[in-house]
Amino acid sequence: MTERRPRKDAIRNRAAVLAAADALFARCEHPEEVTMAGIATAAGVGKGTLFRAFGDRTGLIRALYEARLEPVRTTVEEGPPPLGPATPPLQRVPALLDAILCFKLDNRHLALALEQTGADSPYRTEHYERWHALLRDLLRRIPGPADSGFTAHVLLAATRADLVEYLAGEQRTPREELRRQLADFTAGVLGTRERPGPDAEG
Amino acid sequence: MTERRPRKDAIRNRAAVLAAADALFARCEHPEEVTMAGIATAAGVGKGTLFRAFGDRTGLIRALYEARLEPVRTTVEEGPPPLGPATPPLQRVPALLDAILCFKLDNRHLALALEQTGADSPYRTEHYERWHALLRDLLRRIPGPADSGFTAHVLLAATRADLVEYLAGEQRTPREELRRQLADFTAGVLGTRERPGPDAEG
DNA sequence: AAGGAAGCGGACCACTGGTCCGCATCGTAC
DNA sequence: GTACGATGCGGACCAGTGGTCCGCTTCCTT
Missing domain, CATH: 1.10.357 (Tetracycline Repressor; domain 2)
Structure with missing residues (x-):
């Protein structure tokens, strides 16, 4: 039960990533042209952050x-x-x-x-x-x-x-x-x- | 109209590739673990041959x-x-x-x-x-x-x-x-x- | 036999998802 | 305010993919 709350930068980054990904998927025709690196860049974070947050x-x-x-x-x-x-x-x-x-x-x-x-x-x-x-x-x-x-x-x-x-x-x-x-x-x-x-x- | 018949080695290779691919797909659980290189090797041909024959x-x-x-x-x-x-x-x-x-x-x-x-x-x-x-x-x-x-x-x-x-x-x-x-x-x-x-x- | 066309093969390329770890940032205890 | 350990960050790095390229071999035609 020791569920520590995530740090606030983690929360902010997670939201930024979701928003960026959403926008990218909406913009692109074929989903496979939305890459993890692209999402990271669009969200202004590093790739590691993506994988840490979402696996x-x-x-x-x-x-x-x-x-x-x-x-x-x-x-x-x-x-x-x-x-x-x-x-x-x-x-x-x-x-x-x-x-x-x-x-x-x-x-x-x-x-x-x-x-x-x-x-x-x-x-x-x-x-x-x-x-x-x-x-x-x-x-x-x-x-x-x-x-x-x-x-x-x-x-x-x-x-x-x-x-x-x-x-x-x-x-x-x-x-x-x-x-x-x-x-x-x-x-x-x-x-x-x-x-x-x-x-x-x- | 000038449909030249393929060379006989091309025909043989094509058949070999199809047979090898068929066997590989049958053997593997997930289709994505059958790679083009794997098929080429199994068929005993080069990768170029695969792409030349099938695009x-x-x-x-x-x-x-x-x-x-x-x-x-x-x-x-x-x-x-x-x-x-x-x-x-x-x-x-x-x-x-x-x-x-x-x-x-x-x-x-x-x-x-x-x-x-x-x-x-x-x-x-x-x-x-x-x-x-x-x-x-x-x-x-x-x-x-x-x-x-x-x-x-x-x-x-x-x-x-x-x-x-x-x-x-x-x-x-x-x-x-x-x-x-x-x-x-x-x-x-x-x-x-x-x-x-x-x-x-x- | 010889010449040119068709085909071959595997090194090579661009690019992907995913990892890793030194370093910055944060929350906390004093 | 400051010190300090934990948490999270980031981007260089890696393994592995589909696909290309071009010098070389094989084949077919004459």
């Missing part, structure tokens, strides 16, 4: 990602409907997926950088496990013969960073259309799709 | 992958049902996805190596475009309000190499169970699942 490149990216994701997580875990825990599963599942999709759209560069850290599978990260567990539990409360765990994986795969990047960034699919497509697909999986209707195909 | 690392992996995939492609394009073109969409879609899943299970290392080539998105490859176009066209012939293109992307995302690796390799999901889960999910998406309640046109 390695993956650790830095993960820290950045988690920081950005934190508001979403809070809203999901203790916010009001339709994202919060009080929402019935049939509405919460699509709301959750939409929130994740929007997050990835708003943080494409970061999400891409994180998933592209080839070293370890993107499935063994804490935040993936969390989303998956939540989604799986929600799906379990919705009648349907398909395996909830697998369905949760596939629904999450529909929001993978590189797919989102491909559709939104390269194919220029507009944000709202992408959201609608995901919602439609989700509705189909959940069986909540409105029956024969005027589906205005755009 | 870069991605080119080599892609060539290997396409070579392995070729039988599947042939079966799909001109084979008998349920994979061949004579099959009605409602049966061909699940058959196609099952074939892709099995292929990835049988070639996990290669598929992983290919998808992990972070440089370019896995969505802009020739074979992905081919699978996607085929799947999308099949889906178009099945009534359903969801966007066929997007649905095709998500169904293909369900067979992504790292997800398959995670489920089969790390979580030890048995092959047959994985196939069943994918089939179940697909059936749900297609609406071909025997449903107790409201059946749409099907």
Whole structure:
């Protein structure tokens, strides 16, 4: 329990590094062209400081990602409907997926950088496990013969960073259309799709 | 038009490189520990030969992958049902996805190596475009309000190499169970699942 | 047989993530 | 305020990667 508080220069440097990295990832097209040395320079610190504070490149990216994701997580875990825990599963599942999709759209560069850290599978990260567990539990409360765990994986795969990047960034699919497509697909999986209707195909 | 045939030593070397790379990828757990120099040494050629024949690392992996995939492609394009073109969409879609899943299970290392080539998105490859176009066209012939293109992307995302690796390799999901889960999910998406309640046109 | 084209190979290069340790900075005890 | 040990800093340094280059070898053609 002798958790000594970090020194104030350490705190300042950590913040500077995170800010610099965030800016660099936002500015650059391909995440791999953001190097550790570049981040260090941009933050005005030495490389050693980066590795001391975050362990390695993956650790830095993960820290950045988690920081950005934190508001979403809070809203999901203790916010009001339709994202919060009080929402019935049939509405919460699509709301959750939409929130994740929007997050990835708003943080494409970061999400891409994180998933592209080839070293370890993107499935063994804490935040993936969390989303998956939540989604799986929600799906379990919705009648349907398909395996909830697998369905949760596939629904999450529909929001993978590189797919989102491909559709939104390269194919220029507009944000709202992408959201609608995901919602439609989700509705189909959940069986909540409105029956024969005027589906205005755009 | 003046396509000169390659010299015979070039042909021999190319084959040797492909064989050596295949063996190395099969032997190693993580694809990134297979280096170009290692492949060259194992094949008994110089590094220059690798790059001359395949352009870069991605080119080599892609060539290997396409070579392995070729039988599947042939079966799909001109084979008998349920994979061949004579099959009605409602049966061909699940058959196609099952074939892709099995292929990835049988070639996990290669598929992983290919998808992990972070440089370019896995969505802009020739074979992905081919699978996607085929799947999308099949889906178009099945009534359903969801966007066929997007649905095709998500169904293909369900067979992504790292997800398959995670489920089969790390979580030890048995092959047959994985196939069943994918089939179940697909059936749900297609609406071909025997449903107790409201059946749409099907 | 001879000449030129195609291909070879491995030293070489640029650059990366990551380490290391002498030195500056900080928090604390007096 | 000052002295002092602990904490953190920084950038030279390292190992190892993908990729290039060019003198030399092998092959094909005539």
